[in-house]
Each structure stands twice: as structure tokens, then as C-alpha cells.
Amino acid sequence: MTRRPKNAFRLYCTDVWAGIYTTCVGLGVTIRYLFGKNVTMLYPEVRPEIPPTHRGLHALDESKCILCRLCATNCPVGCIAIESAGKGKTGMVTRYDVDYSQCLFCNLCAEACPTKCLRLTEAYSMIRGRREDCVLRLARPKSQSEIDEHMVKLARREAEKKAASKEAPETP
Amino acid sequence: MDDIILQFHTSAVAVLWPLLSKVPTWITYAVAYSVGGCVVLGWIALMAIVGTYGERRIAGFIQVRYGPNRVGPQGIFQPLADGIKLLCKEDTVPNVANRALFFVAPVLVLLGAMIPFAVLPFSERIVLTNMELALYYVLAFQAIEVIGILMAGWGPGSKWSLYGGMRLAAQMLSYEIPLGLCALVIILLSGSLNLGEIARWQAGPFLGMEHPWIFGWAVFRSPAALIAFFMFYVGGLAATKRAPFDLPEAESELVAGYHTEYAGIRFAFFFMAEYAAMYVVCAMSAILFLGGWHGPIPRPETAEGFEFMKTWSDLIQAGAPGAATFVDRCTLFVSSLWSVVSSNDGIRLIAREAIGAANVVGKSFFLYFVMIWARWTFPRIRIDQVMHLCLKVLLPIGLGCVIWAAVQVVLFPH
């Protein structure tokens, strides 16, 4: 047993008094907020303002992409998958998938992109019911004929180039 | 209510359907009580609905957010949606459960919460049973709920539930005593255990006033009663397991306490019981300490009431001449309305009872609101502190109050 302190009764009284007093103070704080303004918003109708720096879903400007694949190599989790018809500036992006079930939203891909055609946008809501649906296809879907056409065009251009370079030394 | 039934049986029924007067009185009684019981059940359900909605909405505003506001205008149908959800939920029973206890517990808990409604007056006449020992009865039958919760603690075979049940047992031992002492203060002062008598006593003469209106309330009749009121309320918080005394269901410690393993409609039973019990405690406080069905201002039909109205209008006339005509007109309107109403005995009775019921329910709801307000303000007390509070703080003060009340009754009998 601990020894009973001398001023036990005074301690007891101050205790009770503190209990009553702080109770009233606490109630005073909450009642003021009861009539105050709410700080939350009615979400689907009122949307929060997203700053432009926000790192949300990716957006790709296909026409500017030079297929350097720096974004994919700089991604810590490797969740970017790129497929292309052709290479470099003339290549066509046939597939540019980002797997959001893995993405860290770290912005390293966008920072690595030399042409700044990849950007993390303000879009934040992405609700999917299945894991497979978490993969977003950023490149415009292309039909097989379109790809073939592009390949033919590339081949023709290549051939022209080759022909030109072959002819070039002979002209003078 | 007995006299109303009797009156109804002998007069109204006889006039409307002479045949019915041949019916023996006990059948009328049986029918009347069944109807009354259903009304009480409906009232409990309404309490649960208003309680959950009010609780969540008030909590929302206190926490600077909205609370439920989607189902129906301002979310008023949210409790119905919740109820439907609870009804549709799977009724799970743990494998290790003691099935008998598991099934009986929620019923017993709800029963315990419902029993006090049998004697709880809503107004002078609107009471199911005008029992002489009503106060004693209410305090005694509160224990049924505790038994139910102990069963709910043991039945499911969950350790968390067991803790909840044991905590409630410990808590009950501590709050029952101060609660009883606070009631004893009123019993001493009023000299009755009948809730109706106690309420009537609070309109009786006091300090030379024949109709003391607000000063007739028990809390103003004696400082002992004022302190007892606050203590009764705190004890009531403990009795209804409301924060800061919600240890039996402390969700941050015991997951959900005694109803951890309950789902669906059985859980809803616990829920309804809690809100019904809250109403009982609030209504009891209102009846015992806050004048029952007597309003803060006197009724216009009494002499004081007339005086009051007149002084009031005089005062306003003196202060603001512009408003005088309007106020005068209002006063006139009210008194003329009253004279019309009071001209017919039946209407007069109904009006009186309606005002009385509004008083009781209004006061109870205010106390109800304070309970919710407190819940969203305070942290939870620890079990040893509950006992400390009840047995070392409330008990001595309660004893002091009882002694004061006894001395007051002896020295200043009315």
C-alpha cells in the first residue's frame, strides 16, 4: 500500500473540480463547432481542386514520343510496357501500357522523358473491379492494317533513302 | 391510463356503439393494453431511428463534416436503409458459441430496455401502468439488461465478448449505487415512489407560491436535488454504456465488446436496446428532476398563468410600444384559443395531455442531445476509474445529498 499523502483530501477535491471544469471546457469546444461551417465537401458533386503538380494517371503525347524507352528503364517497378512498329522518331507506338496495380506514381518516368511527351496528370480517380483492368492503354489502339501500312511506308522510305544514298556517290 | 380506459369504456363506447358496452371490461382493458404495448414498441423503434440519425448527424456537425445526407432529404431515411441492411445480413453464429445463451441474449437485452416503458409516463394520463412502486420497478428491472449482456459476453465464446460482459458487470456494481441514492433524494423530498406523484409534486406549492412553475422543479427545490440530478445523469450515462462510460463495447480496446460476434438483426436488437435505454434514462431524469410534464411557464388556465401572461405583455408594452399590438394580439389569441379549447372537457384533456407529452419528450430529447454531445467530446474512462468515480466520488456526494434532503424534509416540511 502506498502511504496516504497528507493533503489527500485537497488532492481529491482539486481532482473532482478539474474533472468538472475540463468537462465543461471540452463541451464548449465541440458545441462551437456544432454550429460552425463544415470543412468537408460533398464529393461527387463538388470536386476538390487538384494542383497541376499532382502526380496522377499518365498522359502520353504519342506524336512526340521518340520510342527511346527511357521511361520504361527508369521506372522502379517496370510497369511500363512499350511496343512499336519501327524505331526512333519514325516509329509508331502500337502499345503503351501502364500497370497501375504496380505504379508508384513517382514521376521518374516523366522526368526521364527527353521530349516531355509523358506527363503525370491531375486525374486521380481510377476505380477498377479486376486486377487486369488496372492496366491502362495510353496509346491509341491501332488496327493491324494501320500497322502494316506504317511498316510498308517505313520500308518504302528506307528503300528510298538507301537508293538515294546509293545513287548519291555516282552522280558527280 | 386506467381511468381513461374506463371513461372510454363507459362513455364514448357506449355512445358510439351501444353493443360494445356489453363487452366485459377486461376485454377492453386487454385490447387497450395491447394497443398501448404496440405504441410503446413503435416508440422504441422510433427512438432507435431518431437516435441513430440524430447521433450521426450531430456527430457530423460537431466534427465539421456532414454526416449521412444521401438517403432521402438530408439523409432522414438513412436509419431505414441501415435497418434493411441489417435485416438482409447473414445471421452468423460462431462454431464455439453456446447457442442457447447466444440466441437468448439479444432478446433479453431488448426486453430489459423495454420493461421500463410500462411505467414511464409521457404525460399525466398517458402512462401504461400507474404503478405505486414505479421508480423502484425501473431501477430494479434495469438489471435484466445486464444479465442479457453477461449472456452475450459468455455465449459467443469470444474473448473480446467476455471482456465486454465482465466489464459491464463491474461497471453495473459501481453505478447502481449512486443511481439509487440520487433517486432516494427525490423519494425523500417528494415522499413517493410513484412517477406520476413525483411529477405532480413538482407543480405543488413551493416558497409561498401556489403554482411555482419552473421553480417548482425538483432541481430548484433543493440543492441536494440539483447535485443529484447531475449525478443521476452521469450514472445514467454509465447505465446506458454511453461514452465516456462505453467500456463494455470500447471499440479501440475490445473490438466491439459484447456484441463483437453478433451480426444482422441480432446486432440491431442491441442497438435498439441502447437507444431505448438512453431514452429511458433521459425521460427518468426529466420526470424526477426537471418537472416532468410541467412546462417552465405556467399554464394559462391557472391564476398564476394569467398573471404571468399579463405581466409579460405589460413588460413588452412598456419596452417596445411598436411590438405591443402584435404581442397583445398573440396573447389574446392564445388565451382565446385556450378558452375555446377548455370549453370542451374532452378537447381540454387532449390538449393538456399533448402539452404535457411535448414537455416530457422535449426535455428528454434535450438530455438525449447532451448525451450525444458528450459522446463526441470525451475520451473513454478506464474501468478502475469508473469504479473510482462511482464509488469514491459519486457515492459520498450522493450520501451527502440524501442526508441534506432528509434534513430539509424534516426541517422544512411543506
Added chain:
Amino acid sequence: MSEANVTETAPPASRRDSLRTEEMLLNMGPQHPSTHGVLRLVVRTDGEMVRESWPQIGFLHRCFEKIAESLPYAQALPYADRMDYLGSVNNGLAFCLGVEKLGAIEVSERAAHLRVIAAELNRIASHLIAFGTYALDLGAFTPFIYGFREREMAVSILEKLSGGRLLYHYPRIGGVANDLTPEIASDIRAFLVQMRKVWPEYNALLSDNQIFVKRTANVGVVTREQAIAWGFTGPCLRASGVRFDLRKDQPYSLYERFAFDVPIGEGTKGTTGDCWDRYWVRMVEILESCRIVEQALDGIPEGPVLTKVPRVLKLPKGEVYVPCENPRGELGFYIVSDGDPKALRIKSRGPSFCNLSIVNEICRDVLLADVVAILGSIDIVLGEVDR
């Protein structure tokens, strides 16, 4: 001690002959409302009294160290953020400081100031969560929401600054990701004003509340010696009366330039080193952090915010450890490099992990409700305990 031993433990002899009582083995967690994540506490109880409790960790293990060793430094950085997700800037900062020290990478003064601002804002946000969840542990709901209301402001500022709302990835090797704009600066000032305005309200609502004081004062007392012996750091250590703060005692990132006090527990409401002291040190630190942010904002020089580092960063052979004051205590990454673009070994020393180790020592012969109070006052983040 293993669980098998526990169940066999007999009840104390004094009780055995009078009334048969049983001790109970209770599993708190991993799905328990107040274990702050997925901690499992195996608790041996005698009625409401807790006789012993063993924390079992590892439910949130994500192989941070191994992943960080298999990635280039710049790419390992976002993972460091994810260790202690409530103090993300501070974590990234610790990692960056380590890499920068080994690679002798210069950081501009502006970047250092920005790091301090972001780290302190993050500290405030983290302490606000600690405040709120502690209230929640003790059964008060409203302070939690109020804490989140102010935290939301801090988080919005950090979002504008870095782009993330929880995992900021703001400090980078060689500086910080984005520069401060005047708009953000004015937001920060508005936040500081608001924070100082509501701080007394928090105290009125919770800190001084008699119920709260009764629940926390004299509960879970950690003496000065115990705190040092068990490797306490951060607010927990300071609450035990040791004035040790890495920002003062081993300044990094220009912390030596800012004037601020290091609050220590004084046993105001009970004994030095009790739960209330630990809580209070955090509350006072919120104000101190406000002071630091203000000074950093006033004294911020112009300049670049990110030093150019080679795309494939190779650190020289060697090893480094830079400790850093996380909201929860000393956080440091021990990095061993053998000259590759990837580290040979990364070992993290986290405060939550070390602070958690004392649980069995102080959660002994206390009430079940006190276990929750003690655990909350230590303020652990399971993401960092489990890595």
C-alpha cells in the same frame, strides 16, 4: 518466449488455493482497431490485468532493403518514402543525405531550405495524426477529425509542392523535385497561422481533459535509463527527460541555422516519461516545427533547387550512415557501395522498430486499456517496423 511456454504458465500461487482463476492468452491484432496497422500483440492476461505482451511483427514486410539493393539509387528513393508513410519527406531526406554524403554531391542552399520546410510540414502532419489516432485509441473521436482538418492543409501544401498527397517523393538526390512558388509560400503562412490558432483548442479538448490526463499520466512510465537502454529516440526519448534531438545535436540540412527549442518531458501531469509526456512532447513539437518553417521561409535564398547528377549515379566505394530526425525518432540508412550504380547493402535503422521493442517491458501488470494507451503513445508506423 514462444507461445507454447505461455499457455503452460500457471496462475500465481496466492490465487490458486482460494479461487480457481485462469490466465488467458489474447491475440490483439493483426486485425485490431488500435494496433496502428497490422501489429500482432500476444497478450497474457489475468482478468483485466495484462501480465505480459509480445509484439509480433512482419505482417507488412515488403522487402524494402532487398528492393533498394536491386535498384539504382534514384529509383530506390520512392521505396524509402514508403517505409514510414506518415513521415515520407523525412524518410526520403535521410536516404538522400546518405547518398549525397557518399557521393559528395552538393546541395544548394535553396534546396536545403526547401527540404527543411517540407520535412517540418511533414512532421506537423505526422504529429497531427499521432494526436488524432491517440485520441481515437482512448475513445475520443472528435480530436481525430480536427487533427485531420489541419493535416489536410499541410498535405495540400505538400501536394502543391511535390505532387503527392501521402508519398511525396520530394527530396531528390541533389536537391528537391519542385521549386517553391509565392502562392505556396502564402499557403504555408496561412497554415502556420491556423495551426497556432487551433493548437490551444486541441489542448482544451484533449490534452488538459481530466479523463485524458487520468488515462495517460503515470501510465507506461519509461525512465531515463530505460529509454536509453532500449534505444529510444525521438519524442519518446525526449519525453523521458533526455534532451537529444538530431536536428540540434548533429545538424543536417542547415538545421543549425534555425532557432528552436527541444521540448522534453517534465512529468507535468504525472511522472516523467509517462504516456502524457510522450503525447505532450509531440504537441509542443508541432509549435516548434511551425517556428522552423517560418524561419526557413523567411530566410530562403534564391538559387537552383536540383543539382545535376549523372543519370547513372555511381557512388564511390565505401559506406555511410547519416542519421536524421524523423517524426518518430532517429532514422538512418546505412549504405555500402562497391562502386556499382546499385548499393551493395542498404540497412535502415528505423525509430518505430526500436521504440516498439520496449512494449513487453512496460506493458506488464497494466490494465488492458493501458496497453492501447501505451502503444498509441509510442506512435509506431507499422510500415517502418516491418520495412
